[in-house]
Amino acid sequence: MTTTTGARGTGATLGAVQRTFDDLGTPLAEVTFVVVDLETTGGSAQSAQITEIGAVKVRAGAVLGELQTLVRPSTPIPAFITLLTGITNSMVADAPSIQVALPAFLEFAQGSVLVAHNAGFDVSFLKAAVTATGHPWPGFAVVDTVRLARQLVHRDETPDHKLASLARLFGAGTTPDHRALHDARATVDVLHGLIARVGNLGVHTLEELSSFSSRVSAATRRKRFLADAMPSAPGVYVFKDGRGQPLYVGTATDLRRRTRTYFTASESRRRMGEMVGLAESITPIVCQTPLEAQVRELRLIAEHKPRYNARSRHPEKVVWVKLTAEAFPRLSVVRQVRAEGATYAGPFRSRAAATEAMAAVHEVIPLRQCTSRLRPADGAGACVLAELGRCGAPCTGEQSEAEYAEVAGRARAALAGDGRPALAALQHRLSGLAGAERFEEAQTLRDRMLALVRASARAQRIAPLALAPEIVAARRQEAGGWEVVSVRHGRLAGTTLSPPGADPMPFIEAMRACAEVVARPTAPAPSAHPEETEVILRWLETPGTRLVDVDGAWTCPVGGAGAARGDLEPRARRWGNVDRVVR
Incomplete structure (x- = not known):
């Protein structure tokens, strides 16, 4: 496969991309952290409001600045919250509203990584505040000291992972007391203690810290x-x-x-x-x-x-169901598609699935199931299938070559053409078994029918692509321009990108000129492994994909297995019990 590009030089430039902390692997010593703590009127960001913001900015262990402000809520502070925090309604009466306090905090924290103890609580209130005030959420990276502590601090060191307990463990210089700045200062010392511990475990970058797990x-x-x-x-x-x-x-x-x-x-x-x-x-x-x-x-x-x-x-291990090209055709499982006039369905990823599909055809079409090659009026003895009415006994001369050809034609249609009559017969038999509460037999028949439909649909989709010398298709990219592919006999031969605003045709012609030369295969087998061709087919069939040029034909038979598969697959997923098949 040859790849050409719409950018200068040998590689494609995808445009300027702002690199993230994850891309850069920023050393922790170079990260600016803003440790934040909030006091609120309640526990839910949906119904409560912020009453105080405290934040400390640190980098490499040094404090760069602090921010503290009370915030005037639009509703009174509940008495139990006042008992917990010591913040009263009179204290916030002259404080700035969240419309004033929030922009000050966002400016203070700009370009930093937020840190909080039980960060989900504080971040939920900050996000609710930016929504209420009409500000965009800056998309801060967030470090939660509770999560880190649960990974790093054992129960024999402290009874729990509350901020007060961790502050004592790490010898914090400030005792947390449910006032925002005091709690933020204590969290700074806890953060530094935790970073020291992960450093001993080989964690030295922000991304490693964010994804750390014991x-x-x-x-x-x-x-x-x-x-x-x-x-x-x-x-x-x-x-x-x-x-x-x-x-x-x-x-x-x-x-x-x-x-x-x-x-x-x-x-x-x-x-x-x-x-x-x-x-x-x-x-x-x-x-x-x-x-x-x-x-x-x-x-x-x-x-x-x-x-x-x-x-x-092991894509080479796929198998096909083959309707042989002989006077009295029969079904067999083979590994290779040959140019001999036979009809094929598949590929199957296992011989068991191929056998299931073959059994589905035998359920409703009286093909012979003997394995030897027959000649007209061979004179051989009839088998038990003839006695059961499931074979016309061409081996005894009871069924002429012309009569058997009509039977073989129905099998050929079921595999590679209009399979509706065979599928209708299978569905009728399936409903009869389920109606008679012969559920185990019905489930076996259902699985055989699905195997047949899937394989026939696969072959009918792959064969036209395998026969087409080239199909060129394009899909518009989100950033503009076009993604273009060249598919030759079912194999991806080339691909290119045309830049936004440019005429794509010169890039398409360049791609076609240097695309891989692909030999014609024996259809329905493509020149690529069938799984590659199926990946290409899904891309071609995605809404928004446009055909630029088709050398050959890309068609599927009317009444083919594709429509039946589209109907049966969703129903099969709903068939928790086989008695639902008839509904």
């Missing part, structure tokens, strides 16, 4: 540097062991942000923890678009078969 081992945290070289761009990442062998392949819209999560508590999968323990490096592969990233991921997994990728490792 559930993440020190060995895993020490490997975080592996993600530091990742670019903030979409693409594929490959974890490798000490010998350079791929352990795991994944995709991301932001490689740096995604790979960093493997070293935090947000990654809870045991297998991934084991994989990170073995990893010695991460290789990034920058892609222009998510579609390109998905395709590259599939190809890398198929090529290297990383042991920690649970899916897509």
